[in-house]
Amino acid sequence: PGRGGGGAMAASPGALRRAGNEEFRRGQYGPAAELYSRALAQLEAAGDATAEERSVLLANRAACHLKDGACNLCVADCTSALELVPFGIKPLLRRAAAYEALERYSLAYVDYKTALQVDCSVQAAHDGVNRMTKALLEKDGVNWRQKLPPIPTVPVSAQTRWSIPSAQAPGANTPPATAPQGERGKTPAGMERAKTLKEEGNEFVKKGNHKKAVEKYSESLKLNKECATYTNRALCYLALKQYKEAAQDCTEALKLDPQNVKALYRRAQALKELKDYKSSIADIKSLLKTEPKNTAALRLLQELNRA
Numbered sequence: 001p002g003r004g005g006g007g008a009m010a011a012s013p014g015a016l017r018r019a020g021n022e023e024f025r026r027g028q029y030g031p032a033a034e035l036y037s038r039a040l041a042q043l044e045a046a047g048d049a050t051a052e053e054r055s056v057l058l059a060n061r062a063a064c065h066l067k068d069g070a071c072n073l074c075v076a077d078c079t080s081a082l083e084l085v086p087f088g089i090k091p092l093l094r095r096a097a098a099y100e101a102l103e104r105y106s107l108a109y110v111d112y113k114t115a116l117q118v119d120c121s122v123q124a125a126h127d128g129v130n131r132m133t134k135a136l137l138e139k140d141g142v143n144w145r146q147k148l149p150p151i152p153t154v155p156v157s158a159q160t161r162w163s164i165p166s167a168q169a170p171g172a173n174t175p176p177a178t179a180p181q182g183e184r185g186k187t188p189a190g191m192e193r194a195k196t197l198k199e200e201g202n203e204f205v206k207k208g209n210h211k212k213a214v215e216k217y218s219e220s221l222k223l224n225k226e227c228a229t230y231t232n233r234a235l236c237y238l239a240l241k242q243y244k245e246a247a248q249d250c251t252e253a254l255k256l257d258p259q260n261v262k263a264l265y266r267r268a269q270a271l272k273e274l275k276d277y278k279s280s281i282a283d284i285k286s287l288l289k290t291e292p293k294n295t296a297a298l299r300l301l302q303e304l305n306r307a
Contacts, residue, residue: 012042013039013040013042013043013046013053013057014039016035016036016038016039016042017035017036017039017056017057017060019035020032020033020035020036020039020060021060023035024060024063024064029064029065029067029068030064030068032060032061032064033061033064033065033068036057036058036060036061036064037061039057040054040057040058040061043057051084051085052084052085054081054084055081055082055084055085055088055091056081058077058078058080058081058084058091059077059078059081059088059090059091059094061077062074062075062077062078062081062091062094062095062098063090063094065077065098066094066097066098066101069101071098071099071101071102072098072102074094074095074097074098075095075098075099075102077091078091078092078094078095078098079091079095082095086158087114087117087118087154087155087158089115089118089119089122092111092112092114092115092118093111093112093115093122093124093125093128095111096108096111096112096115096125096128097128099111100128100131100132105132105135105136105139106132106136106144106147106148106149107149108128108132109128109129109132109133109136109148110148110149110150110151110152111128112125112128112129112132113125113129113151114151114152114154115128116129116255117153117154118154118158120255126251126255130251133282134279134282136148137282142285142289190223190224191223191224193220193223194220194221194223194224194226194229195220195224197216197217197219197220197223198216198217198220198226198228198229198232200216201213201214201215201216201217201220201229201232201233202232204216205232205235205236210236210239210240211236211240213232213233213236214233214236214237214240217229217232217233217236218233221233225252225256226256227253227256227257227260227263228253230249230250230252230253230256230263231249231250231253231260231262231263231266233249234246234247234249234250234253234263234266234267234270235266237249237270238266238269238270238273241273243270243271243273243274244270244274246266246267246269246270247267247270247271247274249266250263250264250266250267250270251263251267254267259286259290261287261290261291261294264283264284264286264287265283265284265287265294265296265297265300267280267283268280268281268283268284268287268297268300268304269300271283272300272303272304272307277304277307280300280304281301281304281305284297284300284301284304285301288301
């Protein structure tokens, strides 16, 4: 089904893909998409294409469509790529971006969330989830979560999180990515050390020495990313008036435990100090869904409504 490119142009799919990548880098998205399409046509004609090869080409062509603003075409290509190789990070992120541009925020939210299940260290996905949460809150109000389509559960074989190449997962379609910093030291000794450091940090908090506590918590987090350690360090940052850092730590904690009450409360406190009242109120409202009678949160909400 090629479009008569003449015998001289009978480049292999691999060569076409490389040429497409070259055009893409130069910002020539139309010609790049054309080359990816030709490579796909050849692979389909040959009939021996692996799902991976076709999935990569579709994801690449989707990137061209996204750059050219052809969002519906981007969605279609990403969907096909994901049918071939489920839970690919690139097609998930590209489809999410296309849905976002089409203002289909709940679908974008689901894709960003799914990408995070595959690899929790992808910053673009964290940012996307935050943007979609804000957009959906504005669009659908506090009950926006009830209107979401279901978020697929990513099988462990497709998660690159712990990235220990496991013998029992031949179906893991992507080679495990290198582990995010801090995930490597998950040895029993490392975990024990992390716990000791966290307890030392707690002791410093009791003495009111928040600076020293931050140092201990930071060392502990290098060995083990734990929700409570993040919320403890956030508490110290609040005491030290380092509100940006406090908010960031709470965000990290919420990645690990999305309903964590301490993280929501402390981030709301930090955001209030940063004068981001809208986001602060959103956090308190999320918290009150879990604990409707939380007096500290209700008090903070009153203050925010007066702010």
